[in-house]
Amino acid sequence: MKNLLKLFSITIIIIASNSYTFAAEKVEYLKTDWSFKGLFGKFDRASLQRGYQVYTEVCASCHSMKYLSYRNLAEQGGPEFSEAQAKAIAASFEVTDGPNSDGEMFTRPGKLSDKFVMPYDNVKAAQAANGGAYPPDMSVLVKARGGGVDYIYSLLQGYEEAPSNVSLDDGVYYNKYMYGNKIRMAAPLSDGLVEYGDGTNATVEQMSKDVTTFLMWSAEPHLEARHQMGFKAIVYLIILTVLVYFSMKKIWSRVESEV
Amino acid sequence: MSDHDYRPKSKVGQWFNDRLPLLTLANHLTDYPTPKNLNYWWTFGGILTFCLITQIVTGLTLAMHYIAHADMAFESVEHIMRDVNYGWLIRYIHANGASMFFLAVYIHIFRSLFYGSYKSPREIIWILGIIIYLLMMAAAFMGYVLPWGQMSFWGATVITNLFSAIPLVGEGIVTWLWGGYSVDNPTLTRFFTLHYLIPFLILGLVVLHIWALHVPGNNNPVGIDIKKPSKDTVPFHPYIVIKDGFALLMFMIVFAFFVFYAPNILGHADNYIEANPMVTPAHIVPEWYLLPFYAILRSVPDKLLGVVAMLSAILILAVLPWLDTSKIRSAVFRPLYKQFYWILVADVLILGYVGAMPAEGLYLLIARVATAYYFLHFLVILPVLGFKEKTLPMPLSITEPVLGGSPNLAAARNKESKIE
Numbered sequence: 001m002k003n004l005l006k007l008f009s010i011t012i013i014i015i016a017s018n019s020y021t022f023a024a025e026k027v028e029y030l031k032t033d034w035s036f037k038g039l040f041g042k043f044d045r046a047s048l049q050r051g052y053q054v055y056t057e058v059c060a061s062c063h064s065m066k067y068l069s070y071r072n073l074a075e076q077g078g079p080e081f082s083e084a085q086a087k088a089i090a091a092s093f094e095v096t097d098g099p100n101s102d103g104e105m106f107t108r109p110g111k112l113s114d115k116f117v118m119p120y121d122n123v124k125a126a127q128a129a130n131g132g133a134y135p136p137d138m139s140v141l142v143k144a145r146g147g148g149v150d151y152i153y154s155l156l157q158g159y160e161e162a163p164s165n166v167s168l169d170d171g172v173y174y175n176k177y178m179y180g181n182k183i184r185m186a187a188p189l190s191d192g193l194v195e196y197g198d199g200t201n202a203t204v205e206q207m208s209k210d211v212t213t214f215l216m217w218s219a220e221p222h223l224e225a226r227h228q229m230g231f232k233a234i235v236y237l238i239i240l241t242v243l244v245y246f247s248m249k250k251i252w253s254r255v256e257s258e259v
Numbered sequence: 260m261s262d263h264d265y266r267p268k269s270k271v272g273q274w275f276n277d278r279l280p281l282l283t284l285a286n287h288l289t290d291y292p293t294p295k296n297l298n299y300w301w302t303f304g305g306i307l308t309f310c311l312i313t314q315i316v317t318g319l320t321l322a323m324h325y326i327a328h329a330d331m332a333f334e335s336v337e338h339i340m341r342d343v344n345y346g347w348l349i350r351y352i353h354a355n356g357a358s359m360f361f362l363a364v365y366i367h368i369f370r371s372l373f374y375g376s377y378k379s380p381r382e383i384i385w386i387l388g389i390i391i392y393l394l395m396m397a398a399a400f401m402g403y404v405l406p407w408g409q410m411s412f413w414g415a416t417v418i419t420n421l422f423s424a425i426p427l428v429g430e431g432i433v434t435w436l437w438g439g440y441s442v443d444n445p446t447l448t449r450f451f452t453l454h455y456l457i458p459f460l461i462l463g464l465v466v467l468h469i470w471a472l473h474v475p476g477n478n479n480p481v482g483i484d485i486k487k488p489s490k491d492t493v494p495f496h497p498y499i500v501i502k503d504g505f506a507l508l509m510f511m512i513v514f515a516f517f518v519f520y521a522p523n524i525l526g527h528a529d530n531y532i533e534a535n536p537m538v539t540p541a542h543i544v545p546e547w548y549l550l551p552f553y554a555i556l557r558s559v560p561d562k563l564l565g566v567v568a569m570l571s572a573i574l575i576l577a578v579l580p581w582l583d584t585s586k587i588r589s590a591v592f593r594p595l596y597k598q599f600y601w602i603l604v605a606d607v608l609i610l611g612y613v614g615a616m617p618a619e620g621l622y623l624l625i626a627r628v629a630t631a632y633y634f635l636h637f638l639v640i641l642p643v644l645g646f647k648e649k650t651l652p653m654p655l656s657i658t659e660p661v662l663g664g665s666p667n668l669a670a671a672r673n674k675e676s677k678i679e
Contacts (some may be wrong), residue, residue, distance in 0.1 A: 039520070067337045136532075140337065143523055144531035179541075219531075222340075222347045229348070230519025237515060241508040248501045255493055256658075257295045259502060 027177055029150035030157060032209055036216060039231055042224050043217055048079035050196055051214025054207050056089075057194050059138065062130060062185075064118045067139035068218055071112040077224040078217055086112060093117045131171045133184035142212070142219040149212050151177065156208040159187035287473070292492035293499045294479035296657050300370040301477070302506030303363050309507055310360040311465065315458050317353040325405065327451035329444040332407035333533040351522040357399050358525045359514050361548035364392060368576075373600055375588030376478040382580040384471040389577045391464045396549065396573075398457040401450040403546060408530030413543045415442045415450070421556075424563040441536065481654055482589030491657040542617060550614030551607050555633065557618040558626040568630065575637050582637055584645025592651040596644055603636050 035044045052073065055065070070090035073081045081089065090110035095117060098105035110117065119135075120126035127134050136144075145151045154177040162174035168182065175183045189204045196202050217223065252259040265286045267276050276282040324343050326335040339346035368388070371377055377385035400418060404411045419436050423429040438445025476485065485491045493499070517525065525547060529540045545553050555572050559565035575582075590597040610629045616622040 067334070067341060072341075140531045144528055146528050148528075220347075226347065226351075226519055226522075230515065233515050233519065234512060237508055237512050241505065241512065244501065244505045244508055248505050251497050251501055255295055255498070257493070 027154075029147050029177065030154040031150065032153060034149060034213070034216075036213070036223055039227065041227050043077070043213060045080055046198060046200075047210045047213045048217055049081065050198070050200060050207075051210035051212070051217075052079050052081075053196065054189075054194055054211040055138070055214055058188055058207075059211065060116075060119060062119055062126070062135040063138045064120070064126075064135075065116045065138045065218060066118060067137075068116045069112070070110060070114055070116070072221060074112070075221070078221060079214070083112075090114060131184060135185070138215060138218065140219045142215045147177075149216050152215060153208050153212045155183075156189055156211070157204055289494065289496040291473060291495040292476065292485070292488045293495050294477050294485060294491060294657055295493045295498070296479050296481065296491075297477065297499070297502075298480055299502075299506055300366065300373075301479075302503045303367040303370065305503035306363045306507050306510050307360070307367060308465065309510075310356060310363055311458065311461060314353060314356050314360060315462070317349050317356060318455075318458065320349050321353055322455065325451075327405070327448050329407060329447050329534070332405060332447060336406045348518070351518045355514065355517045355522060355525060357402060358517070358546070358548065359510070360395065361399070363510070364395060365548070368392070369604060372603070373590045373597075374478055374480060375482055375583070375585075375590070377580045378583065378588050379580065380475045381472075381478060384468060385580060386577055387464055387468045387471060389573070391461055391468060393573060394457050394461050394464070398454055398461070399546065399548065401454040401457070403530075404447065404450045405454060406530060407447065407534045409532045409534055409538070409540050410527045410530040410543070412442060412534035412536065413540055414545055415446060417543055418545075419446070421562075421566050421569075424566045426563070478588060479657060480589060481591060481657060482587065483653060483657065486656040487658075544615055547611065547615070550612075551610035552614075554610040554614035554626045555630045557614075558623065558630040572630075572633060575634070579637065579641075583641045585641075585648065585650070586645075587650045587653070592653055593644075593648055594651065595648045599636065599640055599644065603633075606632050606636070 035042060035047070055063075070086055070093075073079050073089060074083045074086035090112055093110040093114075094107045095110045095114050096105055097108050100106055120129065123134055142149055142152055147154070155175060158175040158177035160174055160176055162168050166174060166181065168174060171184060173183050173186055174181055189207050191203050194202050194207065200206060220226075248259060265283050267273050267282045272282055321339065324335065324339045324346065326332060336350070339350050341347075343349075371385065371388070400414070404415045419433055419442065422432045422436060425432060434440060436446070437443065438449060527544065544550070552569050552572060556565045556569040559568045585593060585596065587593055590600055606629050609625065610633065613622045613626040613629065618626065
């Protein structure tokens with residue numbers, strides 16, 4: 001057993017020595033209590049729905065979400081809009097389809113099976129509309145940034161007056177959490193920017209939390225299923241390990257040897 | 260070994276076994292006499308077999324949904340994560356499985372270093388192991404390229420560019436490897452092909468590795484040969500099977516923790532950004548298991564010599580059985596070697612750490628010292644130690660220290676006398 005302890009400690013050392021990705025960022029991110037962290041972490045359904053509202057009313061004008069479909073909004077473990085709601089959301093978007101039998105492209109209302117409509121036709125169009133900067137696709141954005149949800153949450157609230165020694169070009173803003181502190185996106189949120197249907201007060205902090213929760217789900221749509229299965233799997237493994245341990249002791253008791 | 264006396268009981272079994280002695284093989288594997296004093300560090304062979312099979316099974320499943328095309332690879336991985344039933348589970352097992360595989364193989368290798376398992380008559384087992392390790396690194400590197408994220412693309416660019424260090428033909432070789440003038444679709448498709456092939460080569464080598472092991476039998480913590488099989492060994496089944504099974508379950512708990520609760524902690528965030536040849540990431544770092552070698556590569560100022568140093572760091576292991584001049588296998592009886600062994604472990608961990616850091620200032624200095632020490636250990640310390648070291652007295656047999664050291668000695672004796 002002593003050796004096993006050693007083994008575990010070596011495992012930990014290796015993991016610790018590997019946490020460079022996080023050690024590299026020395027900025028202290030803003031903290032909030034995420035409901036989806038921990039062994040039984042689940043999304044806050046209402047927050048996801050509000051987050052979708054913030055995304056679609058604010059972010060979606062520049063940021064695409066190309067790996068999501070409208071059907072995802074009604075799926076288990078997500079915002080869980082009712083199917084009727086999700087259909088209505090999809091139908092509120094114009095989708096280009098075709099070609100039809102005349103060889104023409106046409107537009108029609110969106111369906112559940114459609115991917116989220118893109119704000120721009122292509123990357124060049126997006127850059128042209130945003131002063132040369134490409135607003136990144138948001139589908140897996142949370143996983144594509146070192147600090148994850150804490151980073152996004154902080155960034156949305158990190159806009160400040162630039163210190164006197166920092167000069168900013170036109171269309172560049174100061175953000176204390178951004179890598180290099182310079183960002184091409186103007187502060188996207190302001191108090192009361194959206195009107196929440198459930199009466200929640202739409203402060204910048206609240207909206208940041210909601211939209212970040214939504215982005216976590218969009219990056220990991222099966223997070224809840226993963227946590228649930230993980231708990232069952234690990235409990236199962238622990239019970240089996242204990243049973244096998246006693247079987248092993250019993251079997252090895254036949255020989256004069258330690259195990 | 261008792262194989263020769265084995266004869267299947269049933270007539271059908273005998274008929275079959277005379278034509279293809281599979282039953283003899285099965286009998287050999289069950290009865291295989293294993294030193295009874297093996298500790299838990301010896302369970303990693305079985306764990307590694309599990310890792311290999313897990314990677315092959317999950318990999319085959321992923322390959323059914325993955326599209327090896329520069330324009331579609333990233334999207335197909337997201338398709339697996341979102342729309343394939345349990346695709347997220349399969350992919351996370353495969354991605355973390357690679358890390359678990361390397362964790363296990365490093366423990367396995369360092370176990371061998373501590374107990375001198377590479378020494379006569381086990382040199383071939385050891386060399387086969389080094390070849391497996393090299394193939395593992397190739398497979399892992401190519402596998403990391405497949406999702407076609409930023410680290411995939413730039414990692415592939417950095418590593419393939421190493422070949423350009425070869426004088427005269429270097430540039431030509433790189434173009435040939437890429438299938439073009441930069442890392443692009445032809446590179447991705449050939450990496451996918453090779454990534455699919457290598458695990459089966461590894462599987463074949465593992466069979467040879469185990470075959471070669473079953474000729475002299477296992478080394479053991481005291482590092483002396485088996486004197487009396489009846490006293491010193493236990494049959495592989497059930498004793499080692501259940502012990503390996505127990506250790507494997509412990510390992511699987513750690514594995515499951517990563518898969519279910521921290522599936523991305525061992526990866527790099529940049530790999531969730533689709534590959535973009537126009538944007539270079541701030542720091543290009545390989546996966547954690549390649550970091551020590553990456554540190555060695557970067558610690559040498561000259562490109563060609565850096566590549567030579569990195570390759571030598573691995574290949575030097577292949578000649579280890581002849582560099583280590585000591586006749587005593589186990590570090591338990593080599594007080595000096597034991598200390599140098601732990602310094603080497605620390606040295607490799609330090610190399611891994613600085614490999615993840617930018618190659619500048621203090622980090623670079625540490626990397627250089629650690630690299631120099633790494634080679635010093637194998638080229639100077641080990642050969643000299645064999646002549647200079649005063650080793651401790653060896654036990655007469657495997658059973659002796661086992662009984663002497665057992666706090667349950669009286670109980671065990673009692674039990675035995677009762678059975679008799």
